[in-house]
Amino acid sequence: MIRLKYFPTQDYSFLLDENHYVYDHIETEDSLHIYIKSKEHSCACPVCGKMSSTPHATYKRKFQDTPIHCKQTFLHANVYKYDCENPECDCKVFMEGLPFAKPSQVRTDALNTLILATSMFLSNEGAGKVLSLLGVQVSNDTVQRLYDRIEFIGDPDVEEIGIDDAAIRKGQTYATAIYDLRDHHLIALLGGRDGGPLKEWLKSHNKVRLVARDRASAYASAISEVLPGCVQVADRFHLLQNLLGYMKDIFKEEMPPQIYIQDGNISEKAPEKILKEKTPEGSFLESLHYGNTPPVDPSGNVIAYDNKKHDLNSAQYQHQEKTREKNSN
Ligand SMILES: [Zn+2]
Numbered sequence: 083m084i085r086l087k088y089f090p091t092q093d094y095s096f097l098l099d100e101n102h103y104v105y106d107h108i109e110t111e112d113s114l115h116i117y118i119k120s121k122e123h124s125c126a127c128p129v130c131g132k133m134s135s136t137p138h139a140t141y142k143r144k145f146q147d148t149p150i151h152c153k154q155t156f157l158h159a160n161v162y163k164y165d166c167e168n169p170e171c172d173c174k175v176f177m178e179g180l181p182f183a184k185p186s187q188v189r190t191d192a193l194n195t196l197i198l199a200t201s202m203f204l205s206n207e208g209a210g211k212v213l214s215l216l217g218v219q220v221s222n223d224t225v226q227r228l229y230d231r232i233e234f235i236g237d238p239d240v241e242e243i244g245i246d247d248a249a250i251r252k253g254q255t256y257a258t259a260i261y262d263l264r265d266h267h268l269i270a271l272l273g274g275r276d277g278g279p280l281k282e283w284l285k286s287h288n289k290v291r292l293v294a295r296d297r298a299s300a301y302a303s304a305i306s307e308v309l310p311g312c313v314q315v316a317d318r319f320h321l322l323q324n325l326l327g328y329m330k331d332i333f334k335e336e337m338p339p340q341i342y343i344q345d346g347n348i349s350e351k352a353p354e355k356i357l358k359e360k361t362p363e364g365s366f367l368e369s370l371h372y373g374n375t376p377p378v379d380p381s382g383n384v385i386a387y388d389n390k391k392h393d394l395n396s397a398q399y400q401h402q403e404k405t406r407e408k409n410s411n
Contacts, residue, residue, distance in 0.1 A: 099181045113154045120161040120178060127166040129173035138163040138175045145183050147190045149217030193218065194228060201225050236269050237262060238287055244317060245295040247275040263294060277304035284308040296320045372406035374399055
């Protein structure tokens, strides 16, 4: 009797969390539909925060998800509404929170992240094409809406910031990016790079005492004007850039525009060019033959090099052989 060592799995928990399971799927030529169901579990009321384990009803939601095998992939979710168990609470019924999408979203968080990550380096049109190859259907307008929804969360108490100019749309429009130096996350993106908007921003962030900035003097004067006590340092990137710039200037002066190396030695002037005509190797030419005799292997057997019928005695072949022999002499 053969003992089975492997068994098919029913566990698809890696796709979802412990409160949801897959119960069916339908695959078509270009799409994949995964049907998921909530398990009854306890859920916090979004208004009062009290945990509830009293399901009220189920409802259906449909999300586009990250594609599997480059097929447009949908999650069809059959999930619960819960009764709030707190009699004092204004919220009577609430929808359970899903770990992969917020209320009213039609795409999962993971898919939105994929769309943003892809379109960050491409035009909206280019991103649409790449995503469609991957199995994501998304309109240019949707990509733009996702971008428009990104918000930078400011911090009026920030003390140490980095300032740099950033190009939006490949060098056509410039912006001033402000980072929190503790973890380098973006806290503001201001229009232009002339220092004007930066002045306004600094007025409402007057706890700033250290700025790492690039070499732009517009930023330097804006900072000195609004926060004269603030320490300004050049950031590492721009220090290195400065250093490399100066080193290049020094080397340019010291070094000739061209350096010639001949036989391992540096020479002052360009080596003379020597023209040398190559004569063909006689023994190689001797080994070629121009006749119609078929090729043979080392033991003398004819090598059949294709399966066509060649009548080597036909007038056409005879004529070609004569021409080749004539040209070779
Ligand atoms: Zn409640």
